[in-house]
Amino acid sequence: MEKQNAPIGVFDSGVGGLTVAREIMRQMPTEEIIYFGDTARVPYGSKSKETIINFSRQIAAFLQSKDVKAIVIACNTASAFALETLQSEIDIPVIGVVKPGAKTAAQTTKNNRIGIIATEGTISSNIYTKYLKQIAPKAQVFTKACPLFVPLVEEQWLYDSVTIEVADRYLSELRAYDIDTLVLGCTHYPLIRHTIQKVMGEKVHLVNPAYETTKELHQVLEEHQLLATRDVMDKINHRFYVSDGSDKFRMFANSILPCQVEEAKAVSVEQYAVSGKEERL
Numbered sequence: 001m002e003k004q005n006a007p008i009g010v011f012d013s014g015v016g017g018l019t020v021a022r023e024i025m026r027q028m029p030t031e032e033i034i035y036f037g038d039t040a041r042v043p044y045g046s047k048s049k050e051t052i053i054n055f056s057r058q059i060a061a062f063l064q065s066k067d068v069k070a071i072v073i074a075c076n077t078a079s080a081f082a083l084e085t086l087q088s089e090i091d092i093p094v095i096g097v098v099k100p101g102a103k104t105a106a107q108t109t110k111n112n113r114i115g116i117i118a119t120e121g122t123i124s125s126n127i128y129t130k131y132l133k134q135i136a137p138k139a140q141v142f143t144k145a146c147p148l149f150v151p152l153v154e155e156q157w158l159y160d161s162v163t164i165e166v167a168d169r170y171l172s173e174l175r176a177y178d179i180d181t182l183v184l185g186c187t188h189y190p191l192i193r194h195t196i197q198k199v200m201g202e203k204v205h206l207v208n209p210a211y212e213t214t215k216e217l218h219q220v221l222e223e224h225q226l227l228a229t230r231d232v233m234d235k236i237n238h239r240f241y242v243s244d245g246s247d248k249f250r251m252f253a254n255s256i257l258p259c260q261v262e263e264a265k266a267v268s269v270e271q272y273a274v275s276g277k278e279e280r281l
């Protein structure tokens with residue numbers, strides 16, 4: 001296969017990264033995706049940096065065994081903790097979702113008051129605040145970890161009264177800060193966007209980093225002369241892999257993606273383990 005028509009690897013701890021895969025399918029319909037959801041080890045948000053780097057290395061090695069031409073870390077937590085490591089260890093383009101999300105927030109806010117909601121890991125890494133201070137030094141940033149959102153989304157309780165109650169508890173603090181922009185800093189959160197919008201009020205602009213991430217992906221592939229050369233009418237064969245719960249994942253994927261997911265194969269990525277540079281030598 002020509003290098004340009006090789007697939008793009010996309011990964012997350014579970015179903016959240018499908019919100020990024022969906023955006024890639026929408027903006028770049030000639031690209032093929034290999035998606036990996038680490039459903040056996042979700043959530044990532046409460047785990048240490050070392051653990052997330054270890055998981056991310058295994059997944060990247062698995063995706064590379066499928067000859068992907070680039071990797072999108074469709075997970076804010078893994079982007080916060082493992083992007084630099086993967087970029088330094090892998091010789092294909094690797095992009096994350098945090099910088100694009102921060103960029104969009106900086107372009108969107110009018111009153112320079114930006115909220116970030118994300119996992120405990122992403123919030124404690126301080127990475128959104130760091131990027132925002134670089135791009136928009138005047139911005140005031142208010143952060144809130146919302147750890148219960150991920151299991152609620154994985155359970156598909158997207159429209160449940162429990163989800164509204166949990167959102168209300170987490171977000172009441174942010175409502176008091178008069179923010180006009182709120183970054184959905186976890187790829188699971190766009191799936192409960194309507195609830196978050198309802199709780200925050202219509203005036204707050206919600207930022208889903210998936211849109212800007214896809215634009216960055218396009219630009220990076222173009223720079224590396226790696227954009228797919230196939231025709232939009234050609235058959236595209238997206239493939240899906242998980243570490244557990246294939247059927248549940250497949251059903252969820254079919255409810256949100258524009259393509260039919262016939263199968264989600266279960267794989268054990270530990271066997272692709274690369275635990276550090278030393279072992280590569």
Ligand code: DGL
Pocket residue numbers: 012013014016017042043044045046074075076077078119122150185186187188
């Ligand atoms: N969806 C991921 C993120 O963007 C991870 C959520 C989790 O597994 O805790 O951070």
